Amino acid sequence: MPIIEVRGVSKTYENPVTGRKTRTLDNVSLKAKENDFLILLGPSGCGKSTLLNIIAGLVPHDADGGEVHVEGKRVTGPNPKLMAYMFQDPVLYPWRTVLRNVEFGLEAQGLDKAVRRERAFKYLRMVGLEEFADYYPRQLSGGMAQRVAICRSLALETDIILMDEPFGALDEQSRIILGDELVEIWRKVRRTVVFVTHSLTEAVYLGERIAVFSARPGRIKVEVENHLERPRRLGEPEISRMVDTLWGHLKGESLIAIKRAPAEEERLELPQE
Amino acid sequence: MIETFKTRPALLRWTLLLATLVVWEAITRFASFNPIIVAPPSAVFQQAFLIALGDSTIPQFYANSAITIGEVVASYLITVVLGILIGLAFASSKLVCDAFEPLLLVLYAIPKIILYPLLILTLGIGVLPNIAFGVLLGVFVVIFNTSAGLRQIEPNYVRLAHSLGYGRRAIFFKVVIPAAAPTIVAGLRLGFGYTVIGVITAELLVVSVGLGSLIDYATVNYQTAQLYALVLITLAIGVAGNSLFSALERRWVK
Numbered sequence: 001m002p003i004i005e006v007r008g009v010s011k012t013y014e015n016p017v018t019g020r021k022t023r024t025l026d027n028v029s030l031k032a033k034e035n036d037f038l039i040l041l042g043p044s045g046c047g048k049s050t051l052l053n054i055i056a057g058l059v060p061h062d063a064d065g066g067e068v069h070v071e072g073k074r075v076t077g078p079n080p081k082l083m084a085y086m087f088q089d090p091v092l093y094p095w096r097t098v099l100r101n102v103e104f105g106l107e108a109q110g111l112d113k114a115v116r117r118e119r120a121f122k123y124l125r126m127v128g129l130e131e132f133a134d135y136y137p138r139q140l141s142g143g144m145a146q147r148v149a150i151c152r153s154l155a156l157e158t159d160i161i162l163m164d165e166p167f168g169a170l171d172e173q174s175r176i177i178l179g180d181e182l183v184e185i186w187r188k189v190r191r192t193v194v195f196v197t198h199s200l201t202e203a204v205y206l207g208e209r210i211a212v213f214s215a216r217p218g219r220i221k222v223e224v225e226n227h228l229e230r231p232r233r234l235g236e237p238e239i240s241r242m243v244d245t246l247w248g249h250l251k252g253e254s255l256i257a258i259k260r261a262p263a264e265e266e267r268l269e270l271p272q273e
Numbered sequence: 274m275i276e277t278f279k280t281r282p283a284l285l286r287w288t289l290l291l292a293t294l295v296v297w298e299a300i301t302r303f304a305s306f307n308p309i310i311v312a313p314p315s316a317v318f319q320q321a322f323l324i325a326l327g328d329s330t331i332p333q334f335y336a337n338s339a340i341t342i343g344e345v346v347a348s349y350l351i352t353v354v355l356g357i358l359i360g361l362a363f364a365s366s367k368l369v370c371d372a373f374e375p376l377l378l379v380l381y382a383i384p385k386i387i388l389y390p391l392l393i394l395t396l397g398i399g400v401l402p403n404i405a406f407g408v409l410l411g412v413f414v415v416i417f418n419t420s421a422g423l424r425q426i427e428p429n430y431v432r433l434a435h436s437l438g439y440g441r442r443a444i445f446f447k448v449v450i451p452a453a454a455p456t457i458v459a460g461l462r463l464g465f466g467y468t469v470i471g472v473i474t475a476e477l478l479v480v481s482v483g484l485g486s487l488i489d490y491a492t493v494n495y496q497t498a499q500l501y502a503l504v505l506i507t508l509a510i511g512v513a514g515n516s517l518f519s520a521l522e523r524r525w526v527k
Contacts, residue, residue: 058436079439091429095451107436107447156437 002031003071003159003192004055006168010065011050012204025048027066028216032192032209034159037183039203040196041246043257048196049164055194055262056085056162070160080105084153086163090145092137098124099133102151109156123151127181143174147181154185163195167202176234179206183230200250204242205232205268212249215256281472312498321502331487331499341472342510344400348407349468356412356464357457360429361420370420381413383470393479400482403475411464418460422453446525462518469511484510 011025040048053059055068055254057077068075069121078085084105092101102120114236124130127147137145142157146166153161165177183206186193197203203210210224224246228238278285294314300306301313308316323329363370388409392402430452435442476485484507491500 056436057476058432078436078438080436085436087429087433089429091427091433093430093448095454104434108434108438110441 001038001072003034004030004032004194005069006030006051006055006066007068008066009051009054009061009068011047011054011059011061012065023198025054025061025065028218028220029066030211030220032194034192035190037057037186037193037195037206037208039207039210040194040213041200041203041250041256042198042218043215043217043250043254044198045257045260046213046253047216047218048198048213049264052085052162052194052196058085080108080156080158082158083159083160083162084156085123086149086153086161086166087240088165088168090137090149092136092140092143092145092148096137097133098129098135098137098140098148101137101148102155105152105156119155120151120156123154124148125232127151128153135234142170143178146170146174146178150178150182152263154189158191160192160194163193165196165198168197175202176205180231182206187230200243201234203246204228204239205234210246212246215253216260218256221253224249285373309495309497311502316498317501317505320498321505324499324502324506329499330494330496331503334487337483337487337507338510340400341476341485344403344472344476344483345407345469345514347400347466348404348472349411351404351408352411352415352464352468355408356415356460357419359412360416360457360460361423363416363420364423372418377413377416381417385409386474389475389478392475398479398481401480402479402487403472403483406475407468407471409464410474411468415460415464418463419453422456422460423449425456426452458522462522463516465514465518466511469514473507484521492525 007029007030009025010023012021013021014021024045028047028051028237030038030051031142040051042048050059053161054061055070055075057068057075057079061068064072070079073082093104096104099117099120102124106116106119106268121130121133124133127150129144129147129151132140132148137148140148146169149166152272153163167178170178179202182193195206204226207226212224213222214221224242226242228236232239278288290338297311298314301308301311312320320329324331324334327334363374385406388407389402392405392409396402396405426449430448431444434448472483473485477489478482480489481484484503488500488503488507491497491503
């Protein structure tokens with residue numbers, strides 16, 4: 001049984017001022033099995049991030065637009081016991097130390113202080129940041145901050161980790177290094193990862209399976225299996241070949257997307273305050 | 274010489290202050306200035322000392338200082354409570370904000386001093402109009418900073434907490450408040466300065482009680498050195514209040 005199952009999901013945004021409606025996702029179906037490393041790849045504005053948010057339960061899909069099941073249960077809202085969610089930015093709270101940022105998710109689950117501390121340190125050690133536990137976020141580099149964010153997600157010890165372009169704001173070298181670390185952790189702890197990116201190379205370098213999106217309204221154009229041996233090396237001919245194949249699927253869609261105004265509807269709805 | 278100052282801005286500051294005092298003293302001593310117009314610094318410091326000992330021509334210095342400090346404390350407490358409550362109302366309801374923000378902006382823009390006669394008429398002469406005028410000057414910056422601080426929170430801060438399963442109440446106390454704290458505290462700090470200005474100004478406008486009334490007393494009796502000394506003391510009280518804030522800010526705001 002798939003651990004994540006998306007069945008015919010659609011999403012339409014309505015601009016609250018103009019009332020103009022935009023369909024970002026159109027009847028998308030997708031499955032992820034346990035321990036999968038699934039990449040959602042597509043041109044900008046294709047709705048791949050929206051789909052990730054819908055899976056996470058952060059954004060509702062259209063009322064008549066399909067359903068999402070995770071571990072057999074229908075998703076109706078965020079479920080931090082089942083899924084950890086990572087943003088493109090680290091989103092660390094500047095008034096909390098590294099350690100207390102990592103603990104933030106565990107606090108919500110009412111875990112004991114000692115348990116929280118132990119769990120946080122376990123993952124800080126895993127990414128080599130234990131000496132920085134008492135630092136404040138402003139004292140960290142971009143790569144370190146994103147590592148802390150990874151820790152915060154891992155510490156929830158959920159079966160599923162959803163990542164929305166988590167390395168998109170980093171420089172290329174940090175991207176590669178963090179990608180390697182992520183794969184290393186994924187192989188060690190065996191979780192299911194769903195990873196959104198618009199980078200072809202990143203998709204091939206990291207993913208086990210790549211779902212390629214069409215331009216808006218997003219549909220899944222093709223799903224590509226990628227079982228190249230790990231550790232993978234950038235510049236290997238197999239990697240280049242696969243990038244080329246993906247580009248074959250994606251080029252037409254990117255040409256459509258690039259001529260369009262950015263979708264303001266992509267701005268995500270906030271929970272009601 | 275310049276090389277020494279380059280790395281030590283504090284030294285430059287104190288040197289300049291000291292030099293000003295020396296020149297000021299020299300001018301008043303040797304250029305035969307009328308001491309009623311400009312008092313020499315030595316006389317000012319001597320008077321400040323005498324006033325502090327309660328041994329000067331200024332009557333009831335401590336009683337009046339206590340009144341002023343009491344007025345400032347009362348005025349500031351009202352400013353904080355009122356400012357934060359109204360700021361919260363503005364931040365939590367778009368309707369309240371859209372309906373009343375223009376009114377508030379008009380009130381903020383007018384010179385508050387023209388409202389002072391109204392305060393005297395309604396509250397009489399005494400400490401009440403002084404307290405009210407302090408509130409009038411201090412409350413706006415507290416309102417604006419509180420509401421802006423709460424509204425301008427990084428949306429991802431809230432989304433993250435939401436994704437981790439926090440409810441609305443918990444998000445407000447664990448995320449919104451600490452995220453807005455630096456802006457709110459900045460408003461409270463500015464508000465304190467304005468409240469002090471308001472209280473002392475009010476005391477000077479319609480002379481009744483407080484440090485303002487003593488300053489006025491020294492002025493009309495041509496006791497210039499005492500006047501300068503009182504201004505210095507008032508300044509010191511303001512600076513002390515401000516340093517209290519800096520200390521609190523360092524502790525609370527990271």
